Amino acid sequence: MKRMLSFSVRLHVRAELAYAWHEQDSAFNRLRPAWDATEMLSTEGLREGARAVIAMSTPAGRLLWKAEHFGISQGLEFSDRQLSGPFKFWQHRHRFVPVSENECELRDEITYELPLSPLSDVIAGWFVRRQLSRMFGYRHRILFNDLTSCLHLDSKSEANQKKEGRTMRILLTGSSGLIGSELAAYLRTQGHEVIGLSRRSSNNKDTVQWDLTQPAPQRAEALQDGRSLDAVIHLAGEGIAEKRWTRDQKQRLVETRVQATENLISGLGRLGLKPRVFICASGVGYYGDRHDLVLTEKSDKGEGFLAELAERWEAAAKTAEVQLSARCVQLRMSTVISARGGALKKMLLPFQMGAGGPLGHGRQWMSWVALDDVLYAIGFILNNEQISGPVNLVSPEPVTNAEFSKTLGRVLNRPAILPAPSFALRLALGEMADQLLLCSQRAVPQVLSDAGFNFRYPALEGALRHTLGKDL
Numbered sequence: 001m002k003r004m005l006s007f008s009v010r011l012h013v014r015a016e017l018a019y020a021w022h023e024q025d026s027a028f029n030r031l032r033p034a035w036d037a038t039e040m041l042s043t044e045g046l047r048e049g050a051r052a053v054i055a056m057s058t059p060a061g062r063l064l065w066k067a068e069h070f071g072i073s074q075g076l077e078f079s080d081r082q083l084s085g086p087f088k089f090w091q092h093r094h095r096f097v098p099v100s101e102n103e104c105e106l107r108d109e110i111t112y113e114l115p116l117s118p119l120s121d122v123i124a125g126w127f128v129r130r131q132l133s134r135m136f137g138y139r140h141r142i143l144f145n146d147l148t149s150c151l152h153l154d155s156k157s158e159a160n161q162k163k164e165g166r167t168m169r170i171l172l173t174g175s176s177g178l179i180g181s182e183l184a185a186y187l188r189t190q191g192h193e194v195i196g197l198s199r200r201s202s203n204n205k206d207t208v209q210w211d212l213t214q215p216a217p218q219r220a221e222a223l224q225d226g227r228s229l230d231a232v233i234h235l236a237g238e239g240i241a242e243k244r245w246t247r248d249q250k251q252r253l254v255e256t257r258v259q260a261t262e263n264l265i266s267g268l269g270r271l272g273l274k275p276r277v278f279i280c281a282s283g284v285g286y287y288g289d290r291h292d293l294v295l296t297e298k299s300d301k302g303e304g305f306l307a308e309l310a311e312r313w314e315a316a317a318k319t320a321e322v323q324l325s326a327r328c329v330q331l332r333m334s335t336v337i338s339a340r341g342g343a344l345k346k347m348l349l350p351f352q353m354g355a356g357g358p359l360g361h362g363r364q365w366m367s368w369v370a371l372d373d374v375l376y377a378i379g380f381i382l383n384n385e386q387i388s389g390p391v392n393l394v395s396p397e398p399v400t401n402a403e404f405s406k407t408l409g410r411v412l413n414r415p416a417i418l419p420a421p422s423f424a425l426r427l428a429l430g431e432m433a434d435q436l437l438l439c440s441q442r443a444v445p446q447v448l449s450d451a452g453f454n455f456r457y458p459a460l461e462g463a464l465r466h467t468l469g470k471d472l
Contacts, residue, residue, distance in 0.1 A: 001117050002089060003125075005110040005132055009140035013147050015096035015104035016075035021147060021189055022046060022094065029185035030146060033138045034339040034371075034467045048072045056086070089113035106143065108136055134469045141466060142372070145456050146189060149376045168382065169227060171275070173197040173212070173264065174235030178341040179374055183233065186375040195222050197236065212236060212260035216267045229273045231382055232326075234264060234280040234317070241343075245305070245432050253309060261316040269323050278326040279381060280317035284334045284367050284394060286310035289439035292365065296446040297332070297390045306435050314390065327388050329381055334367035334394045334443060336374060337460075339467045351408055357418040359425060362402030364440035367394040370457035371467070380453050392445045396458050404460065411464045 011018050021027060023046045032038050037057040044050035046069060054065040065085035071093065072078045082090035095107040114120040114128065170187060174180040175196035184194045196204070199211045201219070210217035223229065238256040243249045261280060268275070287295045288302015301307050314330040321328045335343050350356045374393060381387050399407070409416025425433040445453070457463035465471065 001121060002111055002113045003121075005112075005129065007108045007110075007133070007136040007140065008105055009144055010099065010103060010105050011144060011147055012103055013150075014102055015098045018104055018106060018143075018147065019075045019078075019096050021143070022078075024189045026185040026188040029181070030142055030189055031139045033135055033469055035469050036135070046072070046078060051083070052080075058086075086115075087112050088115045088117060106140070108139075138466070138469055145372060145376070146186065149379055150190060167191045167193065168230040169193045169195070170231045170233060170382075171195050171197065171208070171223070171229055171268075172233045172235070174237065174281075177235060178338060179336060179371065180235050182338075182340075182371060183235075183375050183378060186379070190379065210264075210267070212263050213255060215263045216270060220271060223271060223273060229268075229275045231277045232264070232268070232275045232279065232320075233378065234261060234278070236260060237281065240283070240285075240306070241432065241436060244430055250305065254312070257309060257313045258316045261313060262319070265316075265320050265323050274324045275326050277329065277382060278317065278320035278324060279329045279331060279378065280313070280320075282310050282314050282317075282330045282332045282390070284332050284392065284441045284443045285435065286314070286332055286390075287441050287443060289364075289435070290442065291440050292442060295392070295441060295443040297392055298446075304435050304439075305431065327385065329388055330390045331378075331393045332390055332443070333374070334369055334392075334441070336371050337368055337457075337463045337467060338371035339469075340371070344464075344467070347408065348412075351405075351412055351414055351416060354414045355418055356405060356409060356414070356416045357420065358402040358405045358416075359420050360401070360422040360438045362400060362405065362419065364401050364438055365398050365442035366401050366404050367392075367398045367441050367443040368404070368460065368463075369393055369395050370455075370463035373455050373457055373463075376456065377448060377453060380448070380451070384451055387447060387451055389447075391447045392443045393448070394443045394445050395460070395463070396445055396449060396455060397460065398442050398444065399460055407460050408464060411461060411468060411470050 025043060025045070028040045039055045041053040041055050043052040048070060049068060051066065051068045056063045056065055063086060066083040067080045068083055069078055069080050075096070077093065077095045079091060079093040089112060091111045093109040095109065097105045097107060099105050110132065114124065170192055172180055172184055172194050175184050184196060187194050194206065196207045197210050198207050201209050206222060208217055208222050209219040236256070237260065238253050240253065283306065285306030286301055287299055288304050288307045290302060301311055317330055318328050320326045337344050339345060347356065377393055381391065405416040422438055425437055457466060
């Protein structure tokens, strides 16, 4: 039996602009839910008869969903239908309905039939409807926020961009990581050209082969076409928590941050490329363990390995001001909240099993930030020429570790009362436990707040419910 569902969202842009957003190849990556492991294997774009192949992870293994577009009406609507996949029948109509001069409503109209219907309707129909509602709720939040972020650029920078009549050309390091991959997709849907950086050879014309332990790129054809480079966003670096901090691992952390940044800046200079802005990752570890003290960008450096590492990393990035004549920004990031990876993904299994709880006494402050807010903040910084120097890229509402655990447990509807004793964490992780898990950092985003940036997910529970697909 065929069933129909409809979902809608009102957007503060014209219908043709919302339609054009969906024409970007990277739109799929932005719209796929954070908890979902689907992957676009191939696409022929958004045109009549164009086909796409999507890989889906299921309990039974990998499943390929093949679909094609039809019913194209440029700027107004398009549809796709399943050729093969999990449903007996599937059609999805996207309608962009103008509701005023500068607003439209996106209406997603789904017609589907389950295999073995009507028996499957009784057994699994409620589950399918709930999952589709969950998915489209997430998609509509992403679409609304992504399009809205375009409307809140610094007015002077926006006017300059319109005058120049072009978008930005951006070099992005760490483009395959959690933040980098999402940032690349977001920037591309905004119309920017993003060139990734890879240590290995790639056939992708938008990728530069450059091992940043070396002072120059192995292959830089993508950058040597005579065009200027507007911005560099440098996110690459060995994961802080990937391995125990032995002497060799500490040296590796230094090399992939400090030395790599020095090589990147000097290498760009050799290529004759001088971006207007150089944005480099850093971390709130700069502040060390500061108990209940509220930390702004003007707060002093703390003590410990992470504080020293952050200071050296930021100093290396700052040389871009002299060597490249670039506006330089150092992003002091905290725990990034995303079900797609990072710390939250590692926490999910024990919390889902009811075995989660605070770390140590739980009174230590945690700075955190939703992944989407990281993307929007970087876009904001790119377009705001008044922002330079260190920027705390954190939520305006830090929480204690005990509050974090309690909130995550509530969102997952699980108890969160089993603490991880401090001695056990130190035994397992050594120095890393004290500086990464048990230290207290109550950082706030003073620079971003003063510049007028609005966080979409300032409160922890809202951020968790969004990324985990729980009801908001």
